[in-house]
Amino acid sequence: MKQGIHPDYRQVVFMDTTTGFKFMSGSTKTSKETVEWEDGNEYPLIRMEISSDSHPFYTGRQKFAQADGRIDRFNKKYQLED
Numbered sequence: 001m002k003q004g005i006h007p008d009y010r011q012v013v014f015m016d017t018t019t020g021f022k023f024m025s026g027s028t029k030t031s032k033e034t035v036e037w038e039d040g041n042e043y044p045l046i047r048m049e050i051s052s053d054s055h056p057f058y059t060g061r062q063k064f065a066q067a068d069g070r071i072d073r074f075n076k077k078y079q080l081e082d
Contacts, residue, residue, distance in 0.1 A: 019054045
C-alpha cells in the first residue's frame with residue numbers, strides 16, 4: 001500500500017438529525033464539529049438526515065402502495081367475480 005495517498009480512517013459519531021439518534025463507526029469522513037461520546041473522548045460529528053432509527057423500512061412505518069396484483073386490479077375495475 002502506498003504511503004500518503006489514503007485518507008485517515010478514524011472513529012466518528014453519526015447523528016440522525018430527525019431523531020437525535022447517535023452511533024459510532026469507523027469512517028474517513030471529516031468534520032469540524034465534535035461531540036463527547038459515552039467513553040469521555042471527543043470524536044468528529046457527522047450529521048445525517050436518515051438512519052435506521054428514522055427510515056420507514058426499518059421502523060415498520062412503510063406504506064405499500066401496490067398490495068394487490070394486476071389480475072386483482074383488473075377484476076376489481078370491471079367488477080368481475082373470482
